[in-house]
Amino acid sequence: xxxxxxxxxxxxxxxxxxxxxxxxxxxxxxxxxxxxxxxxxxxxxxxxxxxxxxxxxxxxxxxxxxxxxxxxxxxxxxxxxxxxxxxxxxxxxxxxxxxxxxxxxxxxxxxxxxxxxxxxxxxxxxxxxxxxxxxxxxxxxxxxxxxxxxxxxxxxxxxxxxxxxxxxxxxxxxxxxxxxxxxxxxxxxxxxxxxxxxxxxxxxxxxxxxxxxxxxxxxxxxxxxxxxxxxxxxxxxxxxxxxxxxxxxxxxxxxxxxxxxxxxxxxxxxxxxxxxxxxxxxxxxxxxxxxxxxxxxxxxxxxxxxxxxxxxxxxxxxxxxxxxxxxxxxxxxxxxxxxxxxxxxxxxxxxxxxxxxxxxxxxxxxxxxxxxxxxxxxxxxxxxxxxxxxxxxxxxxxxxxxxxxxxxxxxxxxxxxxxxxxxxxxx
Numbered sequence: 001x002x003x004x005x006x007x008x009x010x011x012x013x014x015x016x017x018x019x020x021x022x023x024x025x026x027x028x029x030x031x032x033x034x035x036x037x038x039x040x041x042x043x044x045x046x047x048x049x050x051x052x053x054x055x056x057x058x059x060x061x062x063x064x065x066x067x068x069x070x071x072x073x074x075x076x077x078x079x080x081x082x083x084x085x086x087x088x089x090x091x092x093x094x095x096x097x098x099x100x101x102x103x104x105x106x107x108x109x110x111x112x113x114x115x116x117x118x119x120x121x122x123x124x125x126x127x128x129x130x131x132x133x134x135x136x137x138x139x140x141x142x143x144x145x146x147x148x149x150x151x152x153x154x155x156x157x158x159x160x161x162x163x164x165x166x167x168x169x170x171x172x173x174x175x176x177x178x179x180x181x182x183x184x185x186x187x188x189x190x191x192x193x194x195x196x197x198x199x200x201x202x203x204x205x206x207x208x209x210x211x212x213x214x215x216x217x218x219x220x221x222x223x224x225x226x227x228x229x230x231x232x233x234x235x236x237x238x239x240x241x242x243x244x245x246x247x248x249x250x251x252x253x254x255x256x257x258x259x260x261x262x263x264x265x266x267x268x269x270x271x272x273x274x275x276x277x278x279x280x281x282x283x284x285x286x287x288x289x290x291x292x293x294x295x296x297x298x299x300x301x302x303x304x305x306x307x308x309x310x311x312x313x314x315x316x317x318x319x320x321x322x323x324x325x326x327x328x329x330x331x332x333x334x335x336x337x338x339x340x341x342x343x344x345x346x347x348x349x350x351x352x353x354x355x356x357x358x359x360x361x362x363x364x365x366x367x368x369x370x371x372x373x374x375x376x377x378x379x380x381x382x383x384x385x386x387x388x389x390x391x392x393x394x395x396x397x398x399x400x401x402x403x404x405x406x407x408x409x410x411x412x413x414x415x416x417x418x419x420x421x422x423x424x425x426x427x
Contacts, residue, residue: 003275007141014188015130015138018123019145021082021179021187025089025119026149028175031157032093032168039165044100054102054109061113063367069114070121070360071209077191078126078356083183085119088112090176097169120363125356126190128347135347136287139340140278144271151267154260192355212357221416222349222358226365228411229342231404233366234373235298235397236335239266242377242393243324246305250320258321262328269332277336287341288412292405294337299401301330306394334401348419373400 008016040051073081092111099105124139131138160168216222243262248255281290308323350358380393411417 004141004144007137007275011134011138011141012130013186014190015127017182017187018127018130019142021086021183022123022142023145023149024175024179025086026146027153027156028089028093028172028179030150030153031160031175032096032172034154035157035161035165035168036096040105043165046102050102054105057106058109058113059367061110062116063113063364063371065114065117066121066363066367067213067357067360069117069119070125070356070358070363071212072118073122073125073356073360074192074212074354075209077189078122078129079183079187079189081118081122081356082126082187083180085115085117085122086176086180086183088118089115090173090180093169093176094173097166097173117360121356121359124343124359125192128343128355129190129192135344136278136282136340139343140274140336143336143339144274147267147270147274151264151271154263192353212354215354216350216357216361219349219358219420221411221418221420222346222362224411224416225345225349225408226362228404228407229362230366230369230373231400231407232295232298232335232338232342233370234377235301235331235401235404237370237374238302238377238397239263239328239331241374242381242397243328245381246320247324250317250324258324262324265325266328266332269329270336273333274336277333278340281337281341287345288408288417290341291338291345292409292412294334294341295401295405295408297334297337297401298331299398299403299405301327301334302394302397302401306391306398345417349417351420 008019011019037051037055040046040054041048046054069081069085088111092108092115095104095108095111099108127138127142128135157168157172160171239262244255244259247258247262251258281294285293304323304326305320309319346358346362347355377393377397380396384390384392408417
């Protein structure tokens with residue numbers, strides 16, 4: 001905690017507020033969302049297709065609109081989308097607890113998703129601007145707050161759920177209302193500085209949204225890096241898909257408890273190890289090598305599950321549990337190494353221009369990749385269960401991580417991860 005406090009205090013006040021803001025965002029989100037499906041099916045009695053619709057609309061409205069949120073941040077400044085997103089999620093979370101009709105639930109779910117699309121790219125672009133040359137350290141510290149919110153959110157939500165789901169939604173909504181008030185009072189208004197366009201009066205330019213999109217889409221090295229990093233997001237998402245499936249297959253009804261423990265372990269490794277791992281990696285490798293090695297560790301994290309005993313019984317179940325714990329710890333450690341260098345590379349490849357729009361497109365690409373990757377992982381899983389080849393999905397995930405590391409290494413060797421020269425913004 002001392003190292004975290006010292007690192008946090010070394011950044012400007014706006015950066016510190018953004019870090020606390022991200023902790024609050026994740027605290028409020030994760031105290032509610034893990035329990036929403038059970039509320040919809042249990043208390044409201046919705047059919048499975050309706051629950052899927054509500055949850056799918058939230059994901060689609062966030063992933064599909066990241067590019068819009070990023071472009072708005074570059075056009076109108078970072079503070080406005082951050083505040084708009086928090087206010088929108090305040091209303092959306094309140095609605096989720098107090099409405100029971102499907103149309104109203106869909107509207108509330110869409111609002112919470114669009115809120116994330118508004119503030120996520122803006123927060124990261126703002127933090128990069130405030131940190132300057134210390135972006136890697138800033139994103140490492142930021143990730144500690146991010147993971148801490150993920151760790152505490154479900155625990156707070158579970159405690160409130162003992163009273164009523166509406167109380168969970170009300171408290172989560174209140175968290176975002178407090179964040180909105182704090183930002184309105186203390187977060188300075190900051191706009192993107194664009195060295196590629198000269199505005200009237202000499203201040204920061206306001207690049208038209210369409211022109212910004214064309215600039216980002218024309219940034220070939222950035223697009224290649226975004227595609228190369230898709231595999232890392234597919235691997236990270238397996239904490240929600242393949243790993244719970246493995247826990248359920250090994251322990252049956254008790255798999256849910258193991259899954260909760262895996263979430264706690266993942267967040268705890270990130271919170272406890274992020275700053276140390278980032279400092280250790282920076283002292284040994286340049287950014288591209290840190291990315292490659294971190295991605296390789298993320299892929300190799302699934303290898304213990306391929307080697308674990310697949311049969312039942314005491315030793316088979318124990319072996320799977322040990323393999324799950326090792327996999328989660330390695331996956332979290334690899335992600336902790338990758339994340340700050342990844343965020344810094346996006347800024348470098350943007351040429352420090354239209355940073356929020358670049359983050360927006362990057363998140364959209366990764367979101368689409370997660371969807372395709374999950375479909376593939378599910379198909380591998382079903383095939384493995386039918387044909388008795390339990391190792392297959394884990395080997396496929398390991399290969400995904402190694403392929404991702406190889407792609408980033410290839411980009412680095414060909415010079416495509418170097419910061420580009422300034423380019424004019426298209427009219």
